[in-house]
Amino acid sequence: MTDSERTFLHTAIKKILPDLPELTINILEETLQSLGVETCDDFKFIEEADLLSALRPVQARKVLAALKLSCQTPESSSSSVDALPGPSTTLQSFSPQSSPSSSSINSQSPNTDWVDTFHVPWDKLPQELMQLLECGKRPRPQMRREMVRIVVHEMMRKNPCPGKRSTTEVAKKMVAKYPRSLQDIIEGDVIGPGYHSLVKQLQYRIENVKRSTTPKLRKRKRPNNESDTDEVPPEQRAAMQDTYGCINWDLKSLPLGETPDSQRQKKEQLKMMFQQNDTNTDEVKRLMKLTFYTQRKQVNQGDNIKCLLEEWPFWFNELGMAVHFKELTGIGLKETFTRNLTLKGERLLNYFNTVGVDKNKKFLQAVTTLKVMRGELSDCSVDVKQRKSLQH
Numbered sequence: 474m475t476d477s478e479r480t481f482l483h484t485a486i487k488k489i490l491p492d493l494p495e496l497t498i499n500i501l502e503e504t505l506q507s508l509g510v511e512t513c514d515d516f517k518f519i520e521e522a523d524l525l526s527a528l529r530p531v532q533a534r535k536v537l538a539a540l541k542l543s544c545q546t547p548e549s550s551s552s553s554v555d556a557l558p559g560p561s562t563t564l565q566s567f568s569p570q571s572s573p574s575s576s577s578i579n580s581q582s583p584n585t586d587w588v589d590t591f592h593v594p595w596d597k598l599p600q601e602l603m604q605l606l607e608c609g610k611r612p613r614p615q616m617r618r619e620m621v622r623i624v625v626h627e628m629m630r631k632n633p634c635p636g637k638r639s640t641t642e643v644a645k646k647m648v649a650k651y652p653r654s655l656q657d658i659i660e661g662d663v664i665g666p667g668y669h670s671l672v673k674q675l676q677y678r679i680e681n682v683k684r685s686t687t688p689k690l691r692k693r694k695r696p697n698n699e700s701d702t703d704e705v706p707p708e709q710r711a712a713m714q715d716t717y718g719c720i721n722w723d724l725k726s727l728p729l730g731e732t733p734d735s736q737r738q739k740k741e742q743l744k745m746m747f748q749q750n751d752t753n754t755d756e757v758k759r760l761m762k763l764t765f766y767t768q769r770k771q772v773n774q775g776d777n778i779k780c781l782l783e784e785w786p787f788w789f790n791e792l793g794m795a796v797h798f799k800e801l802t803g804i805g806l807k808e809t810f811t812r813n814l815t816l817k818g819e820r821l822l823n824y825f826n827t828v829g830v831d832k833n834k835k836f837l838q839a840v841t842t843l844k845v846m847r848g849e850l851s852d853c854s855v856d857v858k859q860r861k862s863l864q865h
Contacts, residue, residue, distance in 0.1 A: 482510065489539045496589040496642055501527040501536075504649040516540035526648050526656065526667045587631040588639045593647055594627045609653035617674070625678040635679055637672075644671040720803045723773055724766045736767045740784065747786040757787055761796040768797060 482502045490498070504527040508519065519540065524533040595603065602616045612620065628635050628643060635643075648655045648668040655671060657664040727736070739760050746757060761768075768785055776784075787793030798806050825840045 482506065485513070485540070489536060494589060496591075496646070497527065500642075500646045500649045503527075503646070504652070507649065507652055513540075522663070525663075526652060527645060588642045591628065591631060591643060593643065593650070594623060595650075597623050597627070606651040606654045609651070611654055621671075621674045621678050625675055625682065628675075629679065629682060634683070635675075637676065640675040640679065641668075641672050644668040644675055647671060719801050721765070721801055722769070724769055727766050728763055731763065731766070736764055739764050740767065743785070743787055754792060757792055758796050761787060761793050762800060765797065765800045769801075 482505050483498070486493070486498050486501055493501075501524070504524060505519075508523055510516065510519065516537075519537060521530070521533045521537055524536060527533075528536060598606075598620055599616070602612055602620060605612050605616070624643065624647070628639070632639065645666075645668050648671060652667070656667040657670050658667075727733075743757070743760050743764070745751075746753070746760075751757075768788065771781060771784065782789055785793070788797055795806055798804070822840075822843075825836050
C-alpha cells in the first residue's frame with residue numbers, strides 16, 4: 474500500500490472518529506489495509522465482522538454507517554474524505570459525553586502511554602516466520618511461541634509488568650496486521666474477537682517471565698548423612714512456595730467462630746468418619762471446608778505427605794480433594810471439567826472419528842467402544858467386547 478493510500482485511510486478514520494485513541498486508529502487502519510481498502514468506494518464492501526478484530530460491535534456498526542454514508546456521494550475518493558460526517562453529525566455519539574466506550578478508553582490512555590506508541594518488533598522476528606505472515610499462512614506452534622517470546626521481551630522493556638489491557642491492545646494490533654495468519658479460526662469460522670488465544674499466550678509468557686524473579690517451590694533435598702551441616706527445618710524448607718493459580722494459598726485468620734480447639738475437634742471427627750467409612754457427603758464437605766485454614770497451615774509449614782495422609786485422610790480421596798481444590802483455587806474441578814466436556818465433547822469426538830483414528834490405534838479402539846456402548850454398532854471385534862465387559 475502506498476503512502477497516499479495510508480494517508481487516505483488515516484485521514485478518513487480521524488475525520489469520523491476524532492476521539493479514538495491513536496493506537497486503536499492504527500489497528501483499524503491496518504485492518505482496513507489487510508482487507509484491501511484503497512479508495513472510499515471500497516468501504517461499501519466492508520462488513521461488520523471485518524472490523525471486530527479492531528473495534529467493539531457497536532463501534533464497528535457506527536463506523537460502517539458513517540463510511541457507507543460517505544460513499545453515497547458521487548465525488549472522488551479524496552473529496553469523499555472531506556465529505557465524511559464529523560462528530561457533530563452522524564457520529565455525534567462518538568463524543569466523550571455520549572459514548573461510554575470511547576470515554577473509558579480515553580480515560581485509561583494516560584496510564585498506558587507506552588502501549589499507544591508501542592511498535593510490534595516485526596523486524597526482529599525470524600525471516601521464515603515473516604515470510605509465512607506475509608503470505609497469509611499459519612505459523613507452526615513453535616514459531617508462534619518464538620514470536621510471543623520476542624514480542625513480550627520488547628513489551629517488558631517498555632513496562633516490566635504489562636497488564637491485561639496492554640496485552641489485549643498489542644494482540645489486536647498483531648492480528649489486525651496479519652489476520653489470516655494469527656486470527657482465531659476453527660473450520661473457517663472466526664472464534665470470538667479473533668485475538669483471544671494470542672492475548673492468552675502473551676499473558677502466560679509475561680507471567681512465566683515474572684515468575685523467574687518471584688518465589689518458587691524448591692525441591693526438597695534428601696538428607697545426607699555425610700553432610701556436616703544442620704538439617705533445614707521444615708518451616709524454612711517450605712518458606713518459598715509457588716502460589717501460581719491459587720487464591721487462598723496462605724490464609725491469615727481462622728474462619729469466623731472457629732478456634733484452634735474447634736479445628737482439632739473437627740479434624741478428629743473427620744478421621745473417625747474416614748475410619749468408620751461414613752459416607753455422609755454433605756457433612757464431610759462442611760468439615761473439610763471449615764478446616765481448610767488448618768490444612769493449609771500444615772502444608773505450608775512443610776509437613777510431609779505421610780503426615781498429611783494420617784492427619785487428613787479425606788484429603789486423598791475424590792471428595793476431600795475436590796473441596797480443598799475449590800477452596801484453594803476458586804474452581805470446581807469436576808464441574809468445570811464436565812461443563813467443558815459438554816461444550817466441546819462433540820468436537821473432540823468428531824476429531825477422534827476423522828483424524829485421530831488414522832493416527833493412533835488407541836483412538837480407533839476408544840471410538841469403537843464408545844459407539845458400541847451407545848448402541849451405534851451391532852458388530853465389533855472381540856477385544857472391544859472384552860473391554861466392554863470388563864468395564865461393566
